[in-house]
Amino acid sequence: MKLSILTLFPQFFESAFQSSILKRAISGQQVTVELVNIRDFATDKHKVTDDRPYGGGPGMVMKVEPIYAALQHTLKVDPVQHVQQNATQSSWQTKVVLTSAKGKLFHQASAGQYAELEHLVIICGHYEGVDERVAQYLIDEEVRIGDYVLTGGEPAALVMADAVTRLLPGVLGNEESTSGESHSTPGFLAHPQYTRPVEFQGWKVPDILLTGHHAQITDWRHQQTSPDVAHPESAAEVEGEDHEASQ
Numbered sequence: 001m002k003l004s005i006l007t008l009f010p011q012f013f014e015s016a017f018q019s020s021i022l023k024r025a026i027s028g029q030q031v032t033v034e035l036v037n038i039r040d041f042a043t044d045k046h047k048v049t050d051d052r053p054y055g056g057g058p059g060m061v062m063k064v065e066p067i068y069a070a071l072q073h074t075l076k077v078d079p080v081q082h083v084q085q086n087a088t089q090s091s092w093q094t095k096v097v098l099t100s101a102k103g104k105l106f107h108q109a110s111a112g113q114y115a116e117l118e119h120l121v122i123i124c125g126h127y128e129g130v131d132e133r134v135a136q137y138l139i140d141e142e143v144r145i146g147d148y149v150l151t152g153g154e155p156a157a158l159v160m161a162d163a164v165t166r167l168l169p170g171v172l173g174n175e176e177s178t179s180g181e182s183h184s185t186p187g188f189l190a191h192p193q194y195t196r197p198v199e200f201q202g203w204k205v206p207d208i209l210l211t212g213h214h215a216q217i218t219d220w221r222h223q224q225t226s227p228d229v230a231h232p233e234s235a236a237e238v239e240g241e242d243h244e245a246s247q
Contacts, residue, residue, distance in 0.1 A: 001030065001031045001032070001115070001117065001118060001119070001120065001164075001165075001168055002031070002032045002034065002118065002119045002120070003031055003032070003033050003034070003119075003120050003122075003161055003164070003165070004033075004034040004036060004074045004119065004120070004121045004122070005033070005034070005035055005036065005121075005122050005124065005157050005161070006036045006038050006067065006070050006071065006074065006121065006122070006123045006124065007035065007036070007037065007038060007124040007153075007154055007157070008037070008038050008039055008049060008062075008124070008126055008152075009124075009126075009152070009154055010035040010036075010037050012154040012158075013033075013035055013154070013157075013158060016158055016161075016162075017033055021162070021165065021166055021171060021172070022161065022162060022165055024171065025165045025166075025168060025171045028170065028171070030165070030168045030169070030170050030171050031165050031168060031171075033161075034074065036070050036073065036074055038062075038066050038067060038070050039066070040070070041065075041066040041067075041069035041070045041073065042063075042065075042066045043065070043066075048063070049062060049063055049066050050062050050063060050126075050127050051063055053128065053129075057128070058128065059127055059128025059129075060127040060128055061127060061128055061129055061130065061131055062125065062126055062127055062129070062130040062131060062134075063131060064131040064133045064134055064138075067123060067130070067131075067134050067138065068134075068138060071096065071121070071123075071138055074121055075094065075096070075121070079096070079137075079138040079139075080137055080138065082094065082096065083096070083137065083138065083139065083140060086140055092117065092140070093117060093118040093119065094117065094118060094119040094120075094121065095114065095117055095119075095120055095121065095140045095141070096121040096123065096138070096139045096140050097120070097121070097122055097123070097139060097140060097141050097142070097143045097160075098122075098123045098125060098130065098134060098135055098139045098141075098142045098143070098153075099122065099123065099124055099125045099142075099143060099144065099145075099153030099156040099157060100125055100130070100135065100142035100143065100144060100153075101129075101144060101149065102142060102144070103141065103142030103143040103144040104141060104142065104143055104144070105143075105144060105145075105146075106143045106144065106145050106156075106159075106160055106163075108163070110143070110160075111160070111163040111164050111167055112167060114160070114164045115164050115165075115167040115168055120164065122153075122157040122160060122161070123139065123153070124152060124153030124154050124156070124157050125152065125153040126151075126152040126153060126154075127152075143156075143160070144156070145159050145160070189225060190225060191220075191221040191222075191224040191225050192224055194206070194209060198210065206220070208220045
């Protein structure tokens with residue numbers, strides 16, 4: 001899989017992609033990461049990528065031109081042509097997403113869908129927002145990771161990169177590692193986990209886990225998995241209900 005991240009701050013990702021599972025996936029060539037500096041595609045001598053919003057208001061807005069050029073460089077085709085082609089196909093090999101406060105909520109099912117792509121392109125929003133023509137003409141969908149506001153789309157892009165990469169075949173080593181995880185079924189959480197020592201400061205591992213009776217342990221674990229009652233809206237969000245939110 002190829003993962004392309006279009007950003008004004010490529011250095012944000014350097015440490016993360018050199019650590020842990022992401023580093024292993026890159027080293028094992030399960031994923032190829034491309035960090036594209038949007039500023040490189042600005043045409044003026046000062047490499048300006050933002051401007052004041054039409055109609056007035058606070059903050060700055062990311063310009064459409066450098067994003068268009070960066071996308072064209074990454075996709076190797078006209079971004080508009082890419083979007084139009086995807087709109088007529090039932091299955092996609094490449095998807096372009098924009099981090100956006102008004103986007104669809106990214107969840108575990110989203111990660112699974114993205115993991116099946118050959119090429120995932122993430123555009124990191126920043127400043128007061130992105131020129132709406134990017135969302136209208138140049139991307140396949142807008143995505144948010146939660147109901148809060150970030151200073152930019154880079155943290156959101158990193159969250160998505162991690163969630164998607166760990167689902168790629170061979171990345172975790174044991175293919176059963178992602179089976180029965182929290183959110184693998186919408187609204188449900190995985191059972192508690194324990195390891196040595198059996199007792200620490202008077203806190204004991206549940207006796208059932210020490211019996212060796214696998215059927216009873218399986219029943220106990222099933223009882224411990226429960227709906228995410230703290231977030232009853234999760235099921236609605238999976239069905240596509242959107243809320244103003246975050247990057």
